[in-house]
Amino acid sequence: MKNLNYLICILIGLGITLSSCNQSQKTNGALASSAAEKVYVAPGEQDEFYAFLSGGYSGNLTVYGLPSGRMFKEIPVFSQFPTSGYGYSEETKPMLNTSFGFVPWDDLHHPDISQTNGELDGRWIFVNGNNTPRIARVSLSTFETEEIIEVPNSAGNHSSSFITENTEYVVAGTRFSVPVPQRDMPINEYKGNFKGALSFISVAPDNGRLNLEFQVLMPGFNYDLSHPGRGKSHGWFFFSTYNTEEANSLLEVMASQNDKDFIAAVNWKKIEEYVKNGGGTKMPANYAHNVYDEETHTGTSTMIKEVVTVDPTQVPGSLYFLPTPKSPHGCDVNPTGQYIIGSGKLSADITVHSFDKMIAAIEGEKFDGEAYGIPILKFEEVLAGTVKSGGLGPLHTEFDDKGNAYTTFFISSEVVKWKVGTWEVVDRKPTYYSVGHLMIPGGNSRKPFGKYVVAMNKITKDRYLPTGPEMEHSAQIYDISGEKMELIYDFPTHGEPHYAAGCPAELLASKSKKIYRLDENKHKYATIGPDDARVERDGNEVHIYMSTIRSHFTPDNIEGIKVGDKVYFHITNHEQDFDVPHGFTIIGQGTSEILVMPGQTKTSLWEPKKVGVWPFYCTDFCSALHQEMQGYIRVSPANSNIDLSWSLGE
Amino acid sequence: MMKKASILMIIGPLFLLGLYVFPLWNIMLGAPQYPEPLGMNIYIDGIKGVSEFDIQNIDGLNHYIGMRTLPKPEDMWEFSTFPWVIGAMVALGVMIGLLGFFEKVSYKWFMGWFVLMSILGVLGMYDFNAWMVDYGTNLDPNAIMKLTNADGTPVSYKPPLFGHVKMLNFDVTSLPSTGAWLMFVGMMTTLIAFFMGKKAWQPKGEAGAVSPIKVKSNDQ
Numbered sequence: 107m108k109n110l111n112y113l114i115c116i117l118i119g120l121g122i123t124l125s126s127c128n129q130s131q132k133t134n135g136a137l138a139s140s141a142a143e144k145v146y147v148a149p150g151e152q153d154e155f156y157a158f159l160s161g162g163y164s165g166n167l168t169v170y171g172l173p174s175g176r177m178f179k180e181i182p183v184f185s186q187f188p189t190s191g192y193g194y195s196e197e198t199k200p201m202l203n204t205s206f207g208f209v210p211w212d213d214l215h216h217p218d219i220s221q222t223n224g225e226l227d228g229r230w231i232f233v234n235g236n237n238t239p240r241i242a243r244v245s246l247s248t249f250e251t252e253e254i255i256e257v258p259n260s261a262g263n264h265s266s267s268f269i270t271e272n273t274e275y276v277v278a279g280t281r282f283s284v285p286v287p288q289r290d291m292p293i294n295e296y297k298g299n300f301k302g303a304l305s306f307i308s309v310a311p312d313n314g315r316l317n318l319e320f321q322v323l324m325p326g327f328n329y330d331l332s333h334p335g336r337g338k339s340h341g342w343f344f345f346s347t348y349n350t351e352e353a354n355s356l357l358e359v360m361a362s363q364n365d366k367d368f369i370a371a372v373n374w375k376k377i378e379e380y381v382k383n384g385g386g387t388k389m390p391a392n393y394a395h396n397v398y399d400e401e402t403h404t405g406t407s408t409m410i411k412e413v414v415t416v417d418p419t420q421v422p423g424s425l426y427f428l429p430t431p432k433s434p435h436g437c438d439v440n441p442t443g444q445y446i447i448g449s450g451k452l453s454a455d456i457t458v459h460s461f462d463k464m465i466a467a468i469e470g471e472k473f474d475g476e477a478y479g480i481p482i483l484k485f486e487e488v489l490a491g492t493v494k495s496g497g498l499g500p501l502h503t504e505f506d507d508k509g510n511a512y513t514t515f516f517i518s519s520e521v522v523k524w525k526v527g528t529w530e531v532v533d534r535k536p537t538y539y540s541v542g543h544l545m546i547p548g549g550n551s552r553k554p555f556g557k558y559v560v561a562m563n564k565i566t567k568d569r570y571l572p573t574g575p576e577m578e579h580s581a582q583i584y585d586i587s588g589e590k591m592e593l594i595y596d597f598p599t600h601g602e603p604h605y606a607a608g609c610p611a612e613l614l615a616s617k618s619k620k621i622y623r624l625d626e627n628k629h630k631y632a633t634i635g636p637d638d639a640r641v642e643r644d645g646n647e648v649h650i651y652m653s654t655i656r657s658h659f660t661p662d663n664i665e666g667i668k669v670g671d672k673v674y675f676h677i678t679n680h681e682q683d684f685d686v687p688h689g690f691t692i693i694g695q696g697t698s699e700i701l702v703m704p705g706q707t708k709t710s711l712w713e714p715k716k717v718g719v720w721p722f723y724c725t726d727f728c729s730a731l732h733q734e735m736q737g738y739i740r741v742s743p744a745n746s747n748i749d750l751s752w753s754l755g756e
Numbered sequence: 757m758m759k760k761a762s763i764l765m766i767i768g769p770l771f772l773l774g775l776y777v778f779p780l781w782n783i784m785l786g787a788p789q790y791p792e793p794l795g796m797n798i799y800i801d802g803i804k805g806v807s808e809f810d811i812q813n814i815d816g817l818n819h820y821i822g823m824r825t826l827p828k829p830e831d832m833w834e835f836s837t838f839p840w841v842i843g844a845m846v847a848l849g850v851m852i853g854l855l856g857f858f859e860k861v862s863y864k865w866f867m868g869w870f871v872l873m874s875i876l877g878v879l880g881m882y883d884f885n886a887w888m889v890d891y892g893t894n895l896d897p898n899a900i901m902k903l904t905n906a907d908g909t910p911v912s913y914k915p916p917l918f919g920h921v922k923m924l925n926f927d928v929t930s931l932p933s934t935g936a937w938l939m940f941v942g943m944m945t946t947l948i949a950f951f952m953g954k955k956a957w958q959p960k961g962e963a964g965a966v967s968p969i970k971v972k973s974n975d976q
Binding site: 684 | 900
């Protein structure tokens with residue numbers, strides 16, 4: 107009887123081997139067809155998730171659908187965008203104002219969606235400008251940039267723009283340490299003199315308005331990435347550091363000497379309280395705060411002259427260093443807030459710190475010396491575990507809702523799935539090629555939606571038709587609903603995505619605005635009714651109050667303009683129908699066209715240089731009579747005395 | 757039994773009050789580029805868009821083919837008259853019901869009200885249709901698009917009174933709406949009231965003996 111059982115066991119075993127053998131032979135075909143079904147969103151159907159991918163050096167934010175990988179929109183944030191006139195129109199130029207003047211570009215890095223109680227709430231998305239330090243807030247009902255605040259005392263705004271779990275703060279940490287305040291000094295006196303500013307920018311719960319509340323002035327390390335504590339660790343913020351050597355040249359070598367750098371644990375609640383009680387130092391500063399008002403359709407820029415700085419050594423218990431091997435890059439916190447994952451980017455392993463152990467080590471004063479008066483916790487006292495991955499160059503980690511973590515490995519070009527708590531590697535899949543960030547919708551919150559992971563590559567080399575030396579980046583979508591990850595799609599992404607944020611479609615789709623109400627338009631130069639259309643002269647400034655409706659401009663014949671005038675075309679779109687924008691441009695226009703949404707007013711400044719009769723037209727195909735939507739403006743010599751006149755249909 | 761019939765006769769006309777709240781008729785215009793169709797609800801006192809800006813957008817489209825803009829309440833006498841007519845009919849109906857309840861009038865008055873309401877309804881429909889004919893055919897001679905049928909006559913843009921037609925790129929569907937259905941229910945209620953009243957009336961006296969209906973029911 108026993109023998110028979112053994113025989114059956116062997117036969118079953120053999121059967122499994124054979125069938126799995128067959129499977130692996132068929133894998134390609136079978137997988138390909140099921141993958142197609144998984145990513146196919148039929149015409150007329152909608153995606154399950156929104157994905158917001160940073161556009162990196164494009165300066166903008168792109169919106170995609172998952173699982174289809176279809177791009178829906180590019181939202182201009184830090185870069186001028188001729189498609190809509192963002193950064194060219196008079197209303198949006200102030201959005202790009204900084205203490206360095208008008209800066210029409212930035213390197214956009216890390217999108218983060220607003221949260222309530224640690225869960226995505228879909229009100230706003232925050233992004234950081236890395237080069238000229240700025241934080242932007244983008245509305246998720248209009249999908250437009252509403253606010254940009256410059257970050258003083260910062261340089262290379264990289265460990266940004268991550269939010270606390272009730273969107274109390276959007277946090278912006280500096281990558282480069284710099285003299286604070288900036289001054290003329292020898293570069294090689296960096297060590298001990300430069301500072302790294304970690305900025306805490308509050309977000310008003312009702313309208314999202316940003317205010318730089320305080321800056322924590324840290325030792326002169328590089329602050330690479332950060333993530334908020336959540337759940338039990340809410341109130342803390344974690345920053346990875348490198349160059350704790352404080353080298354100022356050839357960092358490639360000089361900043362890689364220490365076996366361990368730090369993850370800085372900042373108790374922002376303690377510092378907040380300290381500042382509320384009058385702590386901190388008011389330091390003179392000069393930074394821009396730019397706000398776009400949805401009702402006036404106009405941006406304004408205000409320079410702020412002061413910032414509160416905090417020396418963390420003056421706030422006991424507010425800051426500790428957690429030793430972390432090999433220049434950690436990603437610094438990620440799991441959904442329960444218990445584990446802080448440090449990815450030593452020169453390492454094969456992933457270091458996981460325990461929040462509970464950290465608190466115990468602080469209480470037990472298990473210190474291993476200090477750095478600039480800041481206690482360094484003993485490595486083994488805070489270590490929860492190490493993921494022995496077998497990969498090389500871990501960068502970033504996201505989480506699903508089943509207790510798994512997914513870490514990208516840049517050097518070995520793969521995504522590795524591992525179990526939080528046991529640290530065992532469950533699965534690994536290659537990426538194409540050299541993955542940087544990855545994103546699971548809600549994967550940086552208490553409530554991830556663990557159905558897909560998007561891996562965004564750093565190397566532009568891809569597997570598509572070649573398009574010359576320069577090409578877009580490539581991303582992969584993996585189905586992570588099962589035990590093993592399954593690669594289901596490749597798609598190109600715009601710019602170089604540094605991180606992304608995603609959320610279920612139903613969180614945003616229903617509240618996405620379709621038009622702006624004309625009766626709520628409070629633009630200073632709005633033309634609310636066609637009878638208000640007119641032309642006014644004020645010295646050499648001419649203001650044209652113009653309205654548009656399918657398919658004509660009111661007025662469309664204008665005379666009395668002179669060479670040397672500054673002509674402001676204030677265009678108000680009278681349509682109140684979804685998807686009927688009108689565009690405007692005029693010959694010799696030195697900026698871009700403007701695209702005016704229904705109910706909106708936008709202004710294009712034109713400075714005529716030549717005498718003549720010059721045409722303008724609608725740039726957006728608005729109706730069957732779009733081609734008829736045109737007009738003329740007569741430009742006379744500077745000394746002419748032709749009166750202003752305007753008309754339509756005469 | 758006559759009391760019950762009278763109560764129905766009181767309730768029936770009250771359904772017409774729904775016309776002050778709900779639209780009488782609904783016309784929807786869908787097209788490929790309007791996956792969410794435009795629509796208008798016709799009330800007894802004016803026309804409103806199904807969505808806020810639908811009227812403005814329908815007018816915007818209609819200007820291509822030279823149709824006049826949709827009438828505002830002050831543009832048509834019907835919109836100021838209909839609410840009074842409906843009010844009068846409700847009052848009349850309820851009064852007849854009450855008089856029936858106290859046996860001051862016979863069930864025949866119920867039918868009288870029903871017939872009068874039906875005549876007014878048919879007149880209303882006739883008027884509505886006449887307006888649509890005028891609106892859909894009396895076009896601006898300088899219209900941007902002047903379309904003709906195969907025989908050279910101008911295309912009519914008259915919406916159907918009832919049902920669906922394809923009009924250029926638009927699918928136009930015209931159907932009674934909540935107000936009309938309530939009116940229908942109300943009128944049917946008065947009709948039931950009439951028959952109930954009639955049934956109740958019979959055993960009491962011989963007056964209706966010659967009625968064919970009565971003969972029939974006797975046979976049963």
